[in-house]
Amino acid sequence: STTVNVSPAVLAFTAVAKNLADVVTVPTGYNVTVLYRLGDPIAQGVAAFANNGSDTNFAQRAGDHHDGMSYFGLAASANTPDPSSSTRGLLVLNHENINQSYLHPNGPTGGSTARPEAEALKEIECHGVSVIEITRTNGTWAYNPTSALNRRFTPNTPMTFNGPVRGNAQLRTVYSPAGTDGRGTINNCANGTMPWNTYLTNEENWVGYFRRNTGDAAVRTANGLAKQNVSLARYGRSEVALTGTSGSPGGNYFWTTVTPSNATDTRFAKWNITASATGAADGTQDFRNEIFQYGWVVEIDPFDPASTPRKRTALGRMNHEGCQNGRMVAGVRPAFYMGDDAQNEYIYKFVSNTPWVAADATRTDRLAVGDKYLDAGTLYVAKLNADGSGQWLPLVFGQNGLTSGSSVYPFADQADVLINARLAADILGATRMDRPEWTAVNPVTGEMYCTLTNNSSRTPATTDAPNPRAYTDPKLPQGDVVNADPPTSSQATRGNANGHIIRLRETGDTTEATAFTWDIYAFGSGSDLDATNINISGLTADNDFSSPDGLWFGLPSNTTGQATPLMWIETDDGAYTDVTNCMLLASIPGTVGDGGTRTINNTLTTPANTTTRSTVQTRVGAAPGAKLKRFLVGPKECEITGIHSTPDGRSLFVNIQHPGENGGPANITSSWPYTQTGATTGSNRPRSATIVITRTDGGIVGV
Ligand code: FEO
Ligand code: CA
Ligand code: CA
Ligand code: CA
Numbered sequence: 001s002t003t004v005n006v007s008p009a010v011l012a013f014t015a016v017a018k019n020l021a022d023v024v025t026v027p028t029g030y031n032v033t034v035l036y037r038l039g040d041p042i043a044q045g046v047a048a049f050a051n052n053g054s055d056t057n058f059a060q061r062a063g064d065h066h067d068g069m070s071y072f073g074l075a076a077s078a079n080t081p082d083p084s085s086s087t088r089g090l091l092v093l094n095h096e097n098i099n100q101s102y103l104h105p106n107g108p109t110g111g112s113t114a115r116p117e118a119e120a121l122k123e124i125e126c127h128g129v130s131v132i133e134i135t136r137t138n139g140t141w142a143y144n145p146t147s148a149l150n151r152r153f154t155p156n157t158p159m160t161f162n163g164p165v166r167g168n169a170q171l172r173t174v175y176s177p178a179g180t181d182g183r184g185t186i187n188n189c190a191n192g193t194m195p196w197n198t199y200l201t202n203e204e205n206w207v208g209y210f211r212r213n214t215g216d217a218a219v220r221t222a223n224g225l226a227k228q229n230v231s232l233a234r235y236g237r238s239e240v241a242l243t244g245t246s247g248s249p250g251g252n253y254f255w256t257t258v259t260p261s262n263a264t265d266t267r268f269a270k271w272n273i274t275a276s277a278t279g280a281a282d283g284t285q286d287f288r289n290e291i292f293q294y295g296w297v298v299e300i301d302p303f304d305p306a307s308t309p310r311k312r313t314a315l316g317r318m319n320h321e322g323c324q325n326g327r328m329v330a331g332v333r334p335a336f337y338m339g340d341d342a343q344n345e346y347i348y349k350f351v352s353n354t355p356w357v358a359a360d361a362t363r364t365d366r367l368a369v370g371d372k373y374l375d376a377g378t379l380y381v382a383k384l385n386a387d388g389s390g391q392w393l394p395l396v397f398g399q400n401g402l403t404s405g406s407s408v409y410p411f412a413d414q415a416d417v418l419i420n421a422r423l424a425a426d427i428l429g430a431t432r433m434d435r436p437e438w439t440a441v442n443p444v445t446g447e448m449y450c451t452l453t454n455n456s457s458r459t460p461a462t463t464d465a466p467n468p469r470a471y472t473d474p475k476l477p478q479g480d481v482v483n484a485d486p487p488t489s490s491q492a493t494r495g496n497a498n499g500h501i502i503r504l505r506e507t508g509d510t511t512e513a514t515a516f517t518w519d520i521y522a523f524g525s526g527s528d529l530d531a532t533n534i535n536i537s538g539l540t541a542d543n544d545f546s547s548p549d550g551l552w553f554g555l556p557s558n559t560t561g562q563a564t565p566l567m568w569i570e571t572d573d574g575a576y577t578d579v580t581n582c583m584l585l586a587s588i589p590g591t592v593g594d595g596g597t598r599t600i601n602n603t604l605t606t607p608a609n610t611t612t613r614s615t616v617q618t619r620v621g622a623a624p625g626a627k628l629k630r631f632l633v634g635p636k637e638c639e640i641t642g643i644h645s646t647p648d649g650r651s652l653f654v655n656i657q658h659p660g661e662n663g664g665p666a667n668i669t670s671s672w673p674y675t676q677t678g679a680t681t682g683s684n685r686p687r688s689a690t691i692v693i694t695r696t697d698g699g700i701v702g703v
Contacts, residue, residue, distance in 0.1 A: 011586050012703055015542035015629045018580030022670050022681045024656065024691060025633045030701070031694050034673040035134065035653070036091070036143050038064050038687035042132060042150040051685050053105035053665065056118065058125035059152050062132075063095025064103070066655035066688045068191030068322065068550075069642035070199050072302055074133070079149055080364075081197045081303060086646035087136040090149060090302045092199040093642055093655060093690060094188035098126045100253060101664035102685045112254045120255045120268055127186050128154040129201050131302045141651065141692045151305050153201075155184035156267050158308060159298065163375040165313035168415040169282060170228075170292045174266060177284045182293040183270070185309065190322030190438050190550070192297070192336065193644070195361045196369040199300045200312075202320035204341055206294035207236045211251030213274040214241045220288070223281035230409050231420050236342070237273070237291060292419055297323050297338070299374065301366045310367055312374040315350045316395065316421035322438040322551075326511040327446045328356045334373060335511035337448050339436030343457045345422065346430045347439075347450055349392060351512060352377040379421065380514070381430040382504070386465040388593075388619045390504065390516045393428040401427045434458055434467045434496045437572075438551040444565050445591055446511070449503045449521060451548040453572065458495035460602040466518065468600045468616040469496045471534055497575045498524035498534070498546040503621070505592040519592050519619035522569075522628065524548055526576065533601050538623040543630055545569065545585055546576035550641045554649065554702070565589070566702050568631075570654075572639035582640045584632040584654060586702045587624060595621040631702065632693070635659045635672035636681070642690070649700040652693040660686035 013027040024032050039049030043060040055061070070092050073085030082088075101107040103122055110116050133147035144150070159182050161171060171179035185203055192200030216239055217229045232238075240250035249256060251271050258268035266287075275288040283289035295317035301307040315323065318340035326335040326349075336350045353376040360369045380392035396402065397414040402424050404410045409423040417424045434455035441448050458470045471494070501521045506513035525535035527544035539545070550570030569585045599617045634640050634656050642655030660670030663686075670686040671679055693701055 010703060011588065011627070011629045013629065013631065016583075016631060016633050018541070018544075018583075018630070019633050020581055020636065021633070022635045022672055022675045024635060024672070024676060026693060027631065029696050031696060032676060033141055033692045033694070034676055035141055035690045035692050036062055036066075036093075036130070036132060037673060037689040038062050038126075040143070041145050042130065042152065044146045051687065053103060056122060058122055059154055061152075062130055063128055063152065063154075064098040064126040064688050065096040065657050066690055067094035067096040067189050067641050067657060068201065069093035069644050069653060069655055069690065070191055070193040071644040071646060071653055072197055072199075073647060079303065083197070084647055086648040086650065089134055089646070090131055091134050091143070091653060091690065092129065092131050092191075092300065092302045094191065094201055095126060095128050095130065096187055096189050096204070096657070098123055099658055099661055099686070099688075102660075105665065107664050108253070110254070110257065112249060113257050114259070115254050115257045117258045117260055117268070120253065120258045123253050124156065124255065124267070125152070125154045127188070128152060128157065129185065129188055129199075129300060131300070131305075136651065139694075139698075149303070149305060151302075153185060153300065153309060155186045157184050159183065159185065160308050160310050161313055162310045162371060163313035163315075163418075165415040165418055168419070170289055170415075170419055172283045173289050173293065174284060174287065175270070182311070183267070185298050186294060188298075189320070189341070191642075192323035192325065194299070194370065195325065195328050196363060196366050197303060197361075198366050198370055199302055200323045201298050201300060202323055202338075203294050203296055203298065204319045204321050207291070209252045209255070209271055210237055210291050211249050211256045211272040211274065212237050212239050213249065213272075214239045216274045216288070219275035219277050223275070225281065227410055231423065232291070234420070234423050235295070292317075295320065299367065299370045303366065307367060310370060312370070313415070313418055314375050314377055314379065316348060316379045316418050318348070318421050319345065321436065324439045324441055326441050326448065326506075327443060328358075329511070330358050331355045332510060333377070333512050336374070337439035337441065337450070339439055339450055340422070341435050341437050341453070343435055343455050344432035345436060346425045347382040347433060347436045348379060348421070349382070350374075350377055350379050379418065381421075381425040381428060383429060384431040384466040384518055386617070388465075388517050388519060390518050392514045392516070393425075393430060395421060395424045395428070431464070431466060434499065437549045440551040440553050440567065442553055442565050442567070442589065445505070446509050447503050447505045447592055449501055449551055449567065449589070451551050451569070452496070452500050452502055453547045453549050454496055454499040454575065456495040456497070463602050463616050465616055465618040466502060466520070467496065468520075468602070468618040469500070469523065469534065470602045471497070498526075499548050500524060501548050501551070501569070503589075503592055517592055519595060519621050521589060521621045522624050523620075526579070536598060536600065536620060538625065539628075543585060543624060543628040545571050545573075545583060545630070547571050547573035549639065550643055552643045554643070554645050554652070568643050570640040570643060572641065577637075581634050581636060582638055583630055583634065584640050584643070586629055586631045588627040590622050590627075592621070593619075595619065595623075635675065635686075636670040637661045637663070638670070638672070645701065650694060650698060652701040654691050654693060655688070656691060657688050659688065
């Protein structure tokens with residue numbers, strides 16, 4: 001790695017003001033370059049992107065909704081890893097979802113009953129993951145549109161299953177009767193950058209893509225699989241009634257309504273998991289088990305374009321958001337930290353059975369290294385106690401009620417526990433959190449941070465020390481589209497509208513620990529809100545934020561010999577967007593326990609008839625103050641997500657997701673990135689894109 005002299009770190013930039021402009025705003029002295037946009041070609045012969053809804057072949061173009069992202073250095077003249085390279089690399093990034101309307105000339109057609117094949121295929125292929133080669137020449141970054149290393153993964157790309165669930169009965173499908181293989185990955189959110197040069201992508205909101213008609217539960221029950229109905233309910237896939245012949249069949253974007261031109265093409269029908277009464281109970285004659293093929297962490301070797309991604313089932317099935325490793329210490333079993341992003345879900349960690357061997361970082365059989373560390377180990381879920389202590393509870397079949405005799409769910413084996421990690425965590429008594437999004441590990445201290453983005457269903461009665469806020473305030477959420485502003489008297493609470501960031505310190509500072517201490521690093525809030533109960537961290541106009549989501553430790557933390565790490569915080573906010581577009585902040589965090597305890601009153605005075613009152617004492621870190629500053633504000637209707645840098649810290653890559661998401665072809669609400677170079681909003685359709693941020697003087701970004 002590269003050593004740079006930047007200690008002690010200070011945030012040596014002028015904070016960017018909150019704003020609603022349709023551009024990316026960065027501090028004076030910084031430059032923004034748009035690098036890789038929705039529709040950009042990644043193979044020879046692919047036409048330039050017209051961006052008028054006519055484009056096709058997205059399996060050879062950038063997808064939509066850029067999300068988690070990692071930079072991997074490439075050798076100067078070989079397609080092999082060079083972790084020290086800051087001028088040539090592979091950028092790997094997720095395409096989480098789509099702005100459906102802008103992908104077609106006049107929005108989608110076919111309604112909810114007869115989507116055209118070409119439109120659906122385009123939408124499917126806009127999901128997934130990109131690998132692109134990028135180079136810095138004479139100071140300017142560009143991607144190579146014809147690199148042999150460029151690759152797209154889509155919801156149709158073949159993948160294999162690894163770990164305890166491989167070959168399980170519930171993975172058997174038409175595509176893979178043996179339950180060992182599957183097609184595709186979808187709704188990929190956040191990432192993991194493995195020390196052995198692979199990329200982890202995480203399947204988050206996959207449930208909504210599946211159609212499940214009324215009658216499915218009865219067939220599963222008749223087949224002796226009533227427990228699958230318990231599982232489907234816990235993961236949020238209810239039956240949807242068909243209302244006559246033209247009713248809504250359910251499933252995001254209605255892909256199951258396509259009549260394929262090739263009758264044997266099952267790429268559309270597979271999203272309908274309704275069990276056929278005449279299909280085999282083992283799932284090999286219909287698509288009932290496809291839903292169990294999703295919800296996993298997927299490992300990709302970006303350096304081998306011929307490699308097949310591996311779904312790492314040992315890490316459990318959930319709405320995966322991020323999978324970041326803890327510190328890698330030779331001879332110690334490594335840990336991988338994960339959020340399950342849904343309201344009142346849990347924080348998990350996976351601890352490998354295999355102690356770390358440093359030489360594995362440079363092996364060329366990278367997915368085999370993944371097999372070594374990610375296929376066997378213990379999945380734990382977090383229980384956070386009011387006194388600031390906590391336990392990692394193991395999800396192990398046969399222990400602590402995870403048995404076939406459970407009244408919640410009759411587990412058959414460890415594979416069943418992993419497929420139904422949420423049900424197992426329920427039984428163990430884990431702590432329900434305010435939507436755990438990204439995890440990040442401070443490489444200096446080993447402390448793990450996790451964004452808890454918000455939780456509108458948190459009530460004063462269900463607050464606890466780690467999720468202590470549920471409040472109503474007339475100033476907040478400004479611009480909230482769900483609730484009235486100011487709130488009506490019937491709105492007793494908007495829950496945790498602004499989110500917070502929690503951090504854990506493992507007992508003994510080891511990834512193998514089964515206990516930890518925790519506190520809250522920062523509470524999101526408008527700077528003008530109640531200083532005692534909402535703006536607990538004392539945020540100011542220079543650093544107030546809402547709904548933290550992306551989280552990443554960059555330089556100088558990953559630089560040899562540096563004692564002060566820099567943490568980057570990205571927002572995805574629905575509560576503060578009439579004041580400012582989403583943002584990126586830089587912070588210099590302290591350590592767990594550097595604050596104190598605070599008592600929070602969960603019920604503020606407006607509206608006056610709010611009657612439920614409770615107080616929660618929680619542990620808070622030192623107020624961020626000057627150690628937290630707003631670095632960037634994005635364009636209209638975007639979220640800021642995906643972040644990584646070159647090893648020299650001089651190029652920071654950031655993803656701008658879904659600018660203009662509330663508009664469409666007839667109502668263009670953002671024209672970013674065209675506006676970044678002077679175009680007027682309204683003329684061009686917006687595009688999700690990767691940007692690269694550099695300093696005019698060539699220095700390290702942020703310090
Ligand atoms: Fe895809 Fe929870 O963000
Ligand atoms: Ca998103
Ligand atoms: Ca997210
Ligand atoms: Ca989010």
